[in-house]
Amino acid sequence: MNRLYQIIMFVLLSFLFVILQSTFFSPKHLGIFYPDLNLIFVVFLGLFSEVKGSAIIALGNGFMMDVLSGNLIGLYSLSRLSLFLVLKGLSTHVYAQSRITQVIGLFCSTLFSWGFIWIGLKMRTDFRISFGEIMAQSFVNTIVGLPLFWLIKNLYARVQA
Numbered sequence: 001m002n003r004l005y006q007i008i009m010f011v012l013l014s015f016l017f018v019i020l021q022s023t024f025f026s027p028k029h030l031g032i033f034y035p036d037l038n039l040i041f042v043v044f045l046g047l048f049s050e051v052k053g054s055a056i057i058a059l060g061n062g063f064m065m066d067v068l069s070g071n072l073i074g075l076y077s078l079s080r081l082s083l084f085l086v087l088k089g090l091s092t093h094v095y096a097q098s099r100i101t102q103v104i105g106l107f108c109s110t111l112f113s114w115g116f117i118w119i120g121l122k123m124r125t126d127f128r129i130s131f132g133e134i135m136a137q138s139f140v141n142t143i144v145g146l147p148l149f150w151l152i153k154n155l156y157a158r159v160q161a
Helices: 003-023 027-033 035-049 054-069 075-091 097-118 131-160
Strands: none
Touching: 003 035, 003 054, 003 131, 027 131, 035 054, 035 075, 035 097, 035 131, 054 075, 075 097, 097 131
């Protein structure tokens, strides 16, 4: 029964983060210094989640971003799912509770995700993003991601008990 509560909690957090990211924490309001809450949540799922439906939740998060972004359908879905699979594979070989691992995971995951999206949108002529903007996004996601990890882990621990 606890697995069902964990899945429900993850789905609700997914919706909450996508809603917050597309309203209050959007690039329209914060420029390049907006946190990608959706990406941070997928990183959390890849590093810490033991729920079997986590890959589906990561794919669903990517699909919600595809629908809200107006870009190519499947771009965020593939980006988030591949990121989740890479992190899930790595999480068995590293100590994910370490803050250094989390910082490296958040920073490199942002680079990976934006690199994936950059390659997918390269064919569009109106898409302009610089490496400096991607680096700024990586720093913002890392700074916002660590306290968010702490919050999600506390919620996750309460649902597991």
